[in-house]
């Protein structure tokens with residue numbers, strides 16, 4: 001895919017989900033809705049088009065949508081030649097943040113870009129554009145490095161032998177590259193550990209069946225797809241030994257928001273004494289949100305549940321519900337792996353306590 005870009009992709013992946021073309025000031029996005037059957041990229045110049053692509057799930061995954069927002073604001077900076085630069089970035093940031101409410105990475109990345117814009121607003125146009133591009137690239141590269149660090153940390157906990165279960169897609173597609181929970185799995189595989197992965201299909205968008213299974217098999221990792229409702233059956237039979245998932249927002253007390261279905265999996269893991277773990281960059285941690293109750297849950301269109309690939313499966317007129325995320329209480333989360341280290345919400349150690357023990361500020 002490198003022929004699409006005037007330079008090597010920052011994500012280090014053969015098939016990347018987001019890159020920035022600095023020559024044209026355009027954001028390149030892989031249409032993840034078409035995977036694994038079709039590889040199609042779109043180029044975006046305007047913030048509104050990028051915001052729509054985020055809402056429509058062309059690009060998805062908490063870190064990935066944050067990185068996308070950073071690049072969209074870099075592109076906007078290149079086009080904002082006159083006065084009113086900061087106000088334009090402010091409006092752009094607001095529009096991007098409104099595209100999806102649960103993943104805090106989006107808000108975090110937009111705030112970081114906005115702070116950069118505030119600091120450099122009086123500079124010449126070329127300097128502003130260069131600094132904004134630099135900041136967006138830093139967000140991208142820092143996420144890639146965070147994934148690799150948390151991957152190594154989490155990999156130590158993956159059992160050698162047996163089966164690991166994961167939910168949704170947390171791979172290179174959902175991040176700056178390498179992946180969070182899939183990064184843990186990739187790192188464990190690279191360490192020579194021998195295990196199989198169950199990907200829960202993840203209704204209704206099927207990120208597990210379409211994306212995670214594909215990414216893992218491309219990486220040479222033994223993978224099988226199960227429907228979300230099969231996890232309990234395999235756990236009861238002792239056929240799952242470890243769970244690792246990603247997150248869209250981790251509250252100060254260690255409650256974890258992630259793709260709908262995660263909570264049920266966590267409760268089932270606890271019922272069967274199987275470790276339930278989460279891998280996420282620190283940009284997913286939201287110390288301003290005290291607990292899971294305060295996390296906004298995106299409610300998506302009921303059509304996405306009523307139909308599968310355009311074919312209606314529920315009779316017309318019947319209401320379908322579609323909360324896109326759920327919250328797993330801290331007490332079910334055995335470990336959270338981040339680039340800053342790991343902490344144990346189930347033992348009463350949320351990110352708030354953890355960051356205080358390290359003397360860290362919130363972000």
Ligand code: MRU
Nearest residue numbers: 060061062168170174246247259
């Ligand atoms: O609706 P999506 O596909 O954006 O949801 C993604 C997830 O829930 C992921 O598990 C989460 O963002 C972690 S991605 C590294």
